[in-house]
Amino acid sequence: MKNQDCDRLIDYLEDRLSTEEKKEFETHLQTCTDCQEVIELMGDLPYLSEPAEPSEGMKSRVLGAVFEEEHRPAATERVVTKRKKRNWMGLSLAAVLFVSLLGNIYALTWLTEGTEEAVALEEIGLEPNGSFTGNAAVSIVKGTNEELTLTVEATELEPLQGDAIYQVWLIADGEPMPAGYLSPDSTGTGVALFTLGQELDAWDTVAITREPQYGNKLPEGDIVLSAPL
Amino acid sequence: MERVSDTQLYQRIQAQDREALEQLYDRYEKILFSFLVKMTADPNLAEEAMQEVFIKIWRGVGKYDESKGKFTSWLFTMSRNAAIDLIRKRKQGQVSIEESGELISHEPLMDEKIEWKEKKKSIETAVRSLSKEQQQMIQLFYFKGYTHEKIAESCGLPLGTVKSRIRLALVKLKKTLGHLQEGRAAHEESGL
Numbered sequence: 526m527k528n529q530d531c532d533r534l535i536d537y538l539e540d541r542l543s544t545e546e547k548k549e550f551e552t553h554l555q556t557c558t559d560c561q562e563v564i565e566l567m568g569d570l571p572y573l574s575e576p577a578e579p580s581e582g583m584k585s586r587v588l589g590a591v592f593e594e595e596h597r598p599a600a601t602e603r604v605v606t607k608r609k610k611r612n613w614m615g616l617s618l619a620a621v622l623f624v625s626l627l628g629n630i631y632a633l634t635w636l637t638e639g640t641e642e643a644v645a646l647e648e649i650g651l652e653p654n655g656s657f658t659g660n661a662a663v664s665i666v667k668g669t670n671e672e673l674t675l676t677v678e679a680t681e682l683e684p685l686q687g688d689a690i691y692q693v694w695l696i697a698d699g700e701p702m703p704a705g706y707l708s709p710d711s712t713g714t715g716v717a718l719f720t721l722g723q724e725l726d727a728w729d730t731v732a733i734t735r736e737p738q739y740g741n742k743l744p745e746g747d748i749v750l751s752a753p754l
Numbered sequence: 755m756e757r758v759s760d761t762q763l764y765q766r767i768q769a770q771d772r773e774a775l776e777q778l779y780d781r782y783e784k785i786l787f788s789f790l791v792k793m794t795a796d797p798n799l800a801e802e803a804m805q806e807v808f809i810k811i812w813r814g815v816g817k818y819d820e821s822k823g824k825f826t827s828w829l830f831t832m833s834r835n836a837a838i839d840l841i842r843k844r845k846q847g848q849v850s851i852e853e854s855g856e857l858i859s860h861e862p863l864m865d866e867k868i869e870w871k872e873k874k875k876s877i878e879t880a881v882r883s884l885s886k887e888q889q890q891m892i893q894l895f896y897f898k899g900y901t902h903e904k905i906a907e908s909c910g911l912p913l914g915t916v917k918s919r920i921r922l923a924l925v926k927l928k929k930t931l932g933h934l935q936e937g938r939a940a941h942e943e944s945g946l
Contacts, residue, residue: 573897
């Protein structure tokens with residue numbers, strides 16, 4: 526029923542389709558020239574706008590906010606260390622994470638707005654690769670602002686040599702994106718927080734690698750722990 | 755030097771290359787901001803939407819897939835949806851259908867970039883080929899962020915009819931625009 530498929534175009538543009546419906550429509554899109562043309566038009570229509578002059582300093586404010594987000598406690602490069610080792614595996618991970626995070630000054634700052642109503646959506650244990658002996662679990666938490674946060678808590682991580690660091694990655698169709706670091710304390714414990722925005726569906730795997738240095742944009746080291754999302 | 759494509763820049767951004775994000779920002783700042791001002795009628799809200807958009811790009815939220823269309827289509831669609839979200843969060847009343855304005859400006863573009871000027875001229879010519887009702891559908895749906903339900907309610911039309919009319923108006927606009935561009939290309943090729 527071609528027309529019915531085409532009528533979904535409007536919902537597609539409004540980003541209202543479920544993941545399944547979106548996939549179905551995108552299959553239709555591959556063969557429907559009319560729908561393809563409308564999608565292409567979306568890249569032309571804004572040129573109908575009257576030129577508006579950005580206010581002074583807008584670029585630095587916008588990009589500053591982007592990179593500031595990255596450096597917030599919930600963002601990629603925040604490393605939380607020196608936490609006490611405890612046996613959390615038998616408890617509710619979400620509860621433990623929130624209690625422990627509330628005691629952490631970095632996380633407290635970040636959670637100020639939404640602690641009371643934050644909801645843990647998923648709690649997943651990561652599987653060690655080969656002979657690796659450490660443990661880790663991730664929790665996906667939705668704050669009151671609908672923003673999702675990935676929290677990775679690891680214990681019994683093997684000590685690191687030199688500049689090496691454990692790095693967290695989110696992977697979509699084999700393509701990794703950096704999602705924080707774990708710098709274990711003397712007991713092998715570390716926590717990383719990463720803001721996901723509002724979409725979880727884009728990612729299929731979370732993994733931790735042992736990287737030779739801080740700051741890698743793509744993994745160089747082997748995966749030591751991983752789990753499907 | 756050959757210009758880096760949008761897709762190449764996007765790939766570098768996915769690898770957390772700040773310089774690539776800055777290049778992309780510079781490339782689209784003016785048109786994106788102008789588009790968001792047109793949608794929100796509020797420069798402050800437009801700047802907020804810009805920020806949302808670039809945070810999403812930097813974080814890889816809602817990934818761009820080259821097989822689903824050109825980069826600008828993805829960028830502007832994502833930006834439009836970000837603006838609509840902000841408008842609704844702020845609960846700023848959308849303009850009434852009667853006050854929705856016109857797609858075509860009567861003011862000439864003065865010193866703007868030639869590329870923008872050319873594109874605007876072509877699209878405005880194509881818009882003129884649409885009926886007033888079709889122009890209104892595009893204005894309300896695309897630029898004013900009306901949902902198709904709201905348009906149906908305001909116009910007293912069934913939902914399916916409104917969806918079809920919006921889609922057909924967009925299809926017609928794109929086809930006319932395509933013909934105009936082909937005609938211009940042929941004209942330039944002939945050296946006239």
